[in-house]
Amino acid sequence: MSTSKQHATATAYWTVGPEKGELRHEELPAPGPGEALVRTLYSGISKGTELVVHNARVPQCVAEKMAAPNQEGSFPGPVKYGYLSVGVVEKGPADWLGKTVFCLYPHQDRYVVPVESLTVVPHDVPARRAVLTGTVETAVNGLWEAGPRLGDRVAVIGAGLVGGMVAKLLSAFPLGRLQLIDIDPDKRSFADALGVEFSHPDDALPDCDIVIHCSASQSGLERSLQLVGDEGEIIEMSWYADRHVTLPLGEDFHARRLSLRASQVGVVARSRRHRRTNADRLELAASLLRDPAFDAFLTGSSTFDELPDVVQRLSDGNLDALCHVIEYPRD
Structure with missing residues (x-):
């Protein structure tokens, strides 16, 4: 300098x-x-x-x-x-x-x-x-948004930086089930390093209480709608920027009364914002x-x-x- x-x-x-x-x-x-x-x-x-x-x-x-x-x-x-x-x-x-x-x-x-x-x-x-x-801050905020409960069945879709981070933090929770889901089979070794079960989207287990979507892909979000259980919640942590995404909202979303909610780290999650x-x-x-x-x-x-x-x-x-x-x- x-x-x-x-x-x-x-x-x-x-x-x-x-x-x-x-x-x-x-x-x-x-x-x-x-x-x-x-x-x-x-x-x-x-x-x-x-x-x-x-x-x-x-x-x-x-x-x-x-x-x-x-x-x-x-x-x-x-x-x-x-x-x-x-x-x-x-x-x-x-x-x-x-x-x-x-x-x-x-x-x-x-x-x-x-x-x-x-x-x-x-x-x-x-x-x-x-x-x-x-x-990690982004992942913490997403989990404050999701509010996982004892025994929940949770899926994280997208084994990238944010998805992996969310799954890593969730691995310490007393969940009933946790899967990290990605289309790339090579991500299995990454999931193993985090101590988290890995699954391909086609093999992922359904009837989740919460699905946290981090793949920034239309196909990943569509699969989220299929994997979450009736009246369950999807936390969307992807940013699509200027890309447009089309979803089959006449299928699982409407018939099973699903919820889709965004998480963005710019402000503290509503559930913790006052404290x-x-x-x-x-x-x-x-x-x-x-x-x-x-x-x-x-x-x-x-x-x-x-x-x-x-x-x-x-x-x-x-x-x-x-x-x-x-x-x-x-x-």
Whole structure:
């Protein structure tokens, strides 16, 4: 990092057009009262959402609502977007100095934020694993929405980053049955690593109390309608962006009085909104990452200067990943 008397510089990843990203240098202000300068150690790519941004597929009607907490610019671009960042506090209030922290911040090597934006990473959670804090937060919110009960039969459709995370958290619940469902048979080993039963959609067990849908596919949502029991509930955690989905609502949905409800992490789930803050939810998420089984979600790493190429490879399908970790220089 170059310095001057009045400012320093930082490097950040920007989406500058459809399927085009680049690293840009920018001035970094000195931290003011109640602010911290964070040096980034790792950031994670949340593939589903970040590829929507990379491919300029954010609908304009929800562009403002879907903005990340510390986003700069606006959709479709140029926009600085991302929200899985872990670093070390280098400057700021004395009681924050040297702490490893998580922040909902874009991919950037150094940044200044109010300390209220930071979540302290527990000392027994590795910094690399802590990039998953934001995804665990999404899963926690989804489970607060779903409200599983003792002995419930639950299916999670879509063994990606969010679906796997939901299933991992559910594995600690006293359920009657839990299945993680995906069309890819290779996901069985991933489910095994999480300690969760795996099933292909054709073999999944019906009459579920709750189905949590995370596959972002029309076929997956259709199968959710078939697997949930009479008057059961489907929690939709996928974001389809600008894609249109058609459902056979004249079949299971209407005749069996099913419910379909969205879960979105931007606000705390209604069932907890009056008693939990976003900060409480993030603190809980970070604490859950003490379990080393979460390392199964970290499926590759690259250096910060490789980030534009990595995002494009993910978009092209040439790189497969759940959460791909970006490693930053230790200077």
